[in-house]
Amino acid sequence: MSSPCHPSAVLLVFMALAVGVGAEQLKERSCDVIGDESSESQMERALLKKLEPLSQIRFNVTVEKGKTENYIYQFRVCREVNSTLHDFGGLVQTDRQNGKTTVIGRINETQVFNGSDWIMLIYKGGDSYGRHCSGEKRRAAIMISCKRGVTASSFSIISEEREKEQDCFYLFEMDSSVACPAEDSHLSVGSILLIIFASLIAVYIIGGFLYQRLVVGAKGMEQFPHFAFWQDLGNLVADGCDFVCRSKPRNAPAAYRGVGDDQLGEESEERDDHLLPM
Numbered sequence: 001m002s003s004p005c006h007p008s009a010v011l012l013v014f015m016a017l018a019v020g021v022g023a024e025q026l027k028e029r030s031c032d033v034i035g036d037e038s039s040e041s042q043m044e045r046a047l048l049k050k051l052e053p054l055s056q057i058r059f060n061v062t063v064e065k066g067k068t069e070n071y072i073y074q075f076r077v078c079r080e081v082n083s084t085l086h087d088f089g090g091l092v093q094t095d096r097q098n099g100k101t102t103v104i105g106r107i108n109e110t111q112v113f114n115g116s117d118w119i120m121l122i123y124k125g126g127d128s129y130g131r132h133c134s135g136e137k138r139r140a141a142i143m144i145s146c147k148r149g150v151t152a153s154s155f156s157i158i159s160e161e162r163e164k165e166q167d168c169f170y171l172f173e174m175d176s177s178v179a180c181p182a183e184d185s186h187l188s189v190g191s192i193l194l195i196i197f198a199s200l201i202a203v204y205i206i207g208g209f210l211y212q213r214l215v216v217g218a219k220g221m222e223q224f225p226h227f228a229f230w231q232d233l234g235n236l237v238a239d240g241c242d243f244v245c246r247s248k249p250r251n252a253p254a255a256y257r258g259v260g261d262d263q264l265g266e267e268s269e270e271r272d273d274h275l276l277p278m
Helices: 006-026 042-054 189-216 227-245 269-275
Strands: 058-065 069-076 089-095 101-114 118-125 140-146 153-161 169-176
Touching: 042 101, 042 118, 058 153, 089 140
Parallel strands: 140 169
Antiparallel strands: 058 069, 069 089, 089 101, 101 118, 118 140, 153 169
């Protein structure tokens, strides 16, 4: 006789599998650098991590050339444009006239490298060219240039090289701050030393003031730390400056002698007689 719990256990197993499959579908795929995972360099991993802030942004650009070519290009950084298709399409072209969709490059065949202020992201493994470029697979090169203060902007297509026999490509560009190098400190050694010195002076004055006021109980100017020392030092500096800067000996007579009161004689009152009224 079978156990009555058996159907319930089977149902729970199926539900767990369904949840696991659903979670796997919701998890978006990311860039996979060409080659084995063990062959990925530290630089490539660092660049992919650097591009991660752009992964949730969708980029679109419309290109219209006459009446025959009218396309929409959709691009995502290290994510599928349409994750429900599971085609790894990271850059997709849609013909606006007939709705045909062509994968230009796939995120599971990614190359990435950088320079001083740019990052080049390449998706390979796109749909075949057919009659062009010996029928090879398409690929997209996206040049991400440094622009500080901008997360991402100015996504556009520069050109499509499809007249060669091989190595054809689509070239796109965009601006982003993630491609910018880290900003170096502009403070010189002298500036850093000056900041440290000013900080120590501030700590000395504030800490000494609090100690004199709260612990010693000083009032007025006595609250300034080591007030007597600084007062004496100021007097010594003034005396030294007076000694060094004085240009003549102390006992030298002054070049200008003032006029004393004893040298002023009494003026005759007759000089004011003409001012009296007649």
